[in-house]
Amino acid sequence: MASQPGRIRLNLDRITARVDQVRRSNLAWQFAWEVMGLIWDYKLYSVAIFAVTIFQEFAALWPVNLLGDFVDRLGSGDLGNVVWLLLGSSLFYPALLRANVILRHKMFYETDLQKRVELVFGVSDVGNCAGAEEAGAAYTRTVNAVSGITNAAYHVLGSFTPVVIKIVIVAGKLLEYNQLLGIIYVTSLLVPTVMTLLFNKRLQVLRDSEYSLISTTSGLGIRVIGDREDRATRSRFLDSMRVRTDVFISLLAKSQIFLYVREAALVGSQFVVVFMALALRRRMNITPGDFTRIFGYTAQTAAAFINAAACLDAVISFSRAYHIFATAGSLSRLENR
16 A cells, blocks of 8 residues: 555656657647746736636626617617616726736736746857857747747737637527527537638748748848848848748738638628527517627627637747747757756
């Protein structure tokens, strides 16, 4: 029996070593590990942001519910205090939203300071840059990697959490009207979700080129300024900037097209729910105010979903910046110091 704790400890050590091996061998896992580690380091901020965000998403639906009550009361003329409550809730929600933005940015600036100093000092201590061009490129890669980690932490807390909460709340509200409406609405969101994953897979090569060219042109630009007689470097800088411009334009055009396709899918899912409600309006005894609420719920969720999808695009893009930083050798050298 005395050996049992030792065996458990040995198994835990093996599992930990295996997880660490997988993390080190996969750059996507390394990036996710950095992001979650940063959130854990600032857990008090994270818990506060999470709590405020939950309250914020409930508060976002108060104007929608009150507007539905207002529409239903118009026929009788007995409005009561609903107009004042609607005004108050419409002013309260944006105030809460701004306060949450301040809280999230406070955490963002703190994490950016910590991570930027940590990685820049680490790359400096490695001392593998032979000149100004390499140092400039290394610094740009490091800054992009830091930006990726800190922005991903910001978006995880500030964008994905609200969408998950809003979808749960809206689905529950729709289920109150009719179980079929709630199921159809949640299922319809799978289409833009799959689109998001496929689109980001298609853009991976362009994003790698984007961050690689940003680092290269930064290093070349520093060298051009430092040695104005080096015509060959000026020519390389000009060529690199032309390629970078083409890559940026291509990436922007494809991203906007993909974003519109997802918006169209979300609008389609919203109207599927509305058409279903129209077909079932007599059986469910839906009032004009109910239709107002349904439109409000689905419109809010669609807007939140597309914002979260855009943020996910940004997070995946930032992960490619981390990928460029890691594959340049900076990460492995820092870990092996």
